[in-house]
Amino acid sequence: MAVAPPMLRVLEREAIVFRKLWRGSAFSSFVTPVMFLAAIGLGLGGLVERRTGHVAGVGYLAFVAPGLLAASAMQTAAGSSLWPVMAGTKWIRTYHAVVATPLSAADLYGGTVLWVGVRATAAASAFLAVAVLLGGVPSPWGILAVPAATLGALAFAAPLAAYAATQDTDLTFPVIMRLGIVPLFLFSGTFFPISQLPSWLRPVSVASPLWHAIELCRQATTGTPRWAAATGHTAVLIACVAAGWRWGTRTFARRLTP
């Protein structure tokens, strides 16, 4: 019998906590996309289409749905990598109990990031289902937007969880959300193609992991795969996860086993 990697035991704990909260979470996983897609995709989209016709070759709803999908995965990932890590290291100190068992700080880090991945997969699936029902996903390739959005979420979760373990307080976390996550949400091609941006801002968007995740999701949901570009986007996101992972195994060890 294969022995499950120790880091999966960390997921078990998260699943038990989640079991008690899942109703609220499942509800918002469906309601949030309905609100966003209805207001922006249909409401704003109607205006946009009346003025300019299609955006990047598709209706506005079909354009914005993959953007919102990837962006909401990023936001979930950021929120659930920062504060829960602070709770584990400082507030409730549960992480200190974990490293006293056979699990290592690296196992704990890995399990923490993987759990964010599980949550992102579930949220992205719900989002995609709503988008399909509202007519925002023209292609059956759209199903691939779920792994793409999950990879995008991990590209944020891995470095942010690593960073959170270096902090003694959560003072910087709202700043990261406001000055990091929100601008990325607005300027990574979520609502309009980045070609609309002034040329000096475009490199910033291209450097944003969210832009790569959105491009992947958009190719999937609109059924316009461009394989070379998709490979590049995937590679960038994997590089973000790998770099974050390397950093996180160190920051967790330094914090928990000094």
Place this chain on the structure above:
Amino acid sequence: MCAPPLVQGRALTKRFGTYIAVDQIDFKVERGEAFGFLGPNGAGKTSTMRMIGCVSPVSGGELSVLGMDPALQGPAIRSRLGVVPQEDNLDTELTVWDNMAIYGRYFGLPRSVIRERAQELLDFVQLGDRRQDRVDPLSGGMKRRLTIARALVNQPELLLLDEPTTGLDPQARHLVWERLYQLKLQGVTLVLTTHYMDEAEQLCDRLVIMDRARIVAEGSPRELIQLHSTREVVELRFATAEERRDALPLLNGSGERVEMLPDRILVYTGDGDGTAELVARDGLRPASVLVRRSTLEDVFLILTGRTLED
């Protein structure tokens, strides 16, 4: 041939940057005994316990735990340890039962095994009827007992307890002591730290006294008292600081040793009542005179010139 020690440190050292928290200490813990690290805050007790618990790398010297090297076999050692840390780290988002269950899973135990043991252990620490309760509202003593039950879920050979009763009221402390004594009878080796001399006297077969990162004495509580202190102590309190100061020169020679504390004077003597009489004959008028037996607190005072509490 005798069995190898369960834990052994040789010139064991812990540095944080340039700060030396544990300075070349030597000690041995034998299987089945209750071994203590007694010392004031900042002495280096927690740092030592964390190295034994394989959650803090050794900076110098040697350490073996269960015959293994923490640097190479950390997970294997930790799978056979129980740890009760100084600061509670129970999972307050979970119930009492789920705390046990999850902790058991961290050790890779099958769920059926955990179910059986968890109930037994919760009964052992008298929390059997609180299994579905949330952890947060439990009292300090209950949380401590739950932490102990949780630490036993993997049936450890060695239980590490860092200040097991600090912050508990006397009744809760006695209950914890009694449970720990039961564990010792069952053959579990206990290693504990404390800054309470009564806890060390109650629980420890053998202990080391730590001060400022070093070990200053080692032995059983009785040996330490015999070796370093006198049989009895006369405690003299005076109404004012002046009276206390004026009394000091008159007390020289009244016992084997005289120590002045901020609130009283201690006279170390083989015969407490005799010394007390002598003091009265010398015309001193202390506000109160107390004759008592020497404790580990006295050993610490004699060895370091300070009390355990400051």
